[in-house]
Amino acid sequence: MLGGPGRHKLFIGMAPGVGKTFRMLQEAQDLKREGVDVVIGVLETHGRRDTARQAEGLEQVPRRRLVHQGVTLEELDVGAILARRPQLVLVDELAHTNVPGSERPKRWQDVAVLLAAGLDVYSTVNIQHLESLNDQVAQLTGVVVRERLPDRVLQQAEEVVLVDVTPETLQERLQDGKVYAAEKVDQALAHFFRRPHLVALRELALREVADRVEEDGPPARGLRERVMVCLSTYPGSNRLLRRAARLAGFMDAPLLALTVQDPGHFLSKEEAVRLEESIRLCEDFGAEFLRIDSDDALGTIARVASERGITQVVLGQTLRSRPQAFLRRTLSEKLQHRLKGQAVDLHLISIDASSPQAELPEDSRGGRDQRIS
Secondary structure (H helix, E strand, O other): OOOOOOOEEEEEEOOOOOOHHHHHHHHHHHHHHOOOOEEEEEOOOOOOHHHHHHOOOOEEOOOEEEEEOOEEEEEOOHHHHHHHOOOEEEEOOOOOEOOOOOOOOEHHHHHHHHHHOOOEEEEEEEHHHEHHHHHHHHHHHOOOOOOOEOHHHHHHOOEEEEOOOOHHHHHHHHHOOOOOOHHHHHHHHHOOOOHHHHHHHHHHHHHHHHHHHHHOOOOOOOOOOOEEEEEOOOOOHHHHHHHHHHHHHHHOOOEEEEEEEOOOOOOOHHHHHHHHHHHHHHHHHOOEEEEEEOOOHHHHHHHHHHHHOOOEEEEEEOOOOHHHHHHHHHHHHHHHHHOOOOOOEEEEEEOOOOOOOOOOOOOOOOOOOEEEO
16 A cells, blocks of 8 residues: 555445445454454444444544534544554545535545545445436436536446345335434435335446446457537536536547637626536546637537547537427538548437426437437
8 A cells, every 4th residue: 555546445326225334334344353454434324223333343533523604513534544544444425525614625535635645445425426427317316416426436446336225125224214214214215215216226326337347348449439528608518518428438438528619709607607517527527628719619519529539429409499409400410511521420419408307317328319420
């Protein structure tokens, strides 16, 4: 460990209650018996007695206490852990947002500091917290997840362990009071923990880990894919960016986000905010963001695609009225003409800019894309 960064092992599941934290603690106890110096940085038992018992005997580094709006809250104390320098640190709920006033806004950023210092880290997360799945989870469950984790955190982990149970088993655990307090059970079963939701989330988790296994195999032969997504400042651009990031992830391809701004158009406050959100998402996805001022959007897209060797171009297609849909097809056909002679696939992603849940669930085999090769 002294010669380089620490190793990150991530325990992932479809929902709270599948046993991620319990499994992490089990493995930590085994390592402690083997002589490994293990400490708990953050443990969230949520009142689960079995989880608390599993942590017995493991040293817990006291958390850092911060006062926010008159309330004292506790967060992971990175400085104390670095001073203690254990071999392994356990950090629960990786997507957690830190209290305002903390050194870093997100817990996963705290973990990055520990890893950079050469400490190994075990952590936990649920599949719905992945940034690129945010819109899909909202579509599947009707729940917009606020605490999100950049996909690169999962991709950069040395090991990812899927902790899996059937939807029926998880519902039984919920009814037995092993997930939430009794007064929360009925509400949970009626909303997020409905069986169709759990089936869909489980499929997402299984697919995510399966895709990672495929990526760890030998590299595919042939041309390296390169994905470019064309963004605007209209509502829906971030959903389009997440969709493109998923496509790039499936292809193990670099992602370029291009926005072409008319130099004669001044951005409104809302448009500027959306543009900043897109830039932030690009950073989370490890994508390059490129803004070009031009009154020839299609020509600029075609030129950048040629210069960057782009093989996949992702465009948004709104679904408001037939005339607008017809116009959008015309624009895509014009772009296809501009791309003539280039080996580029064009993906038209249906997005209703007026609704945060307009996009159908994405599928790794093409989903709702309309491809023009």
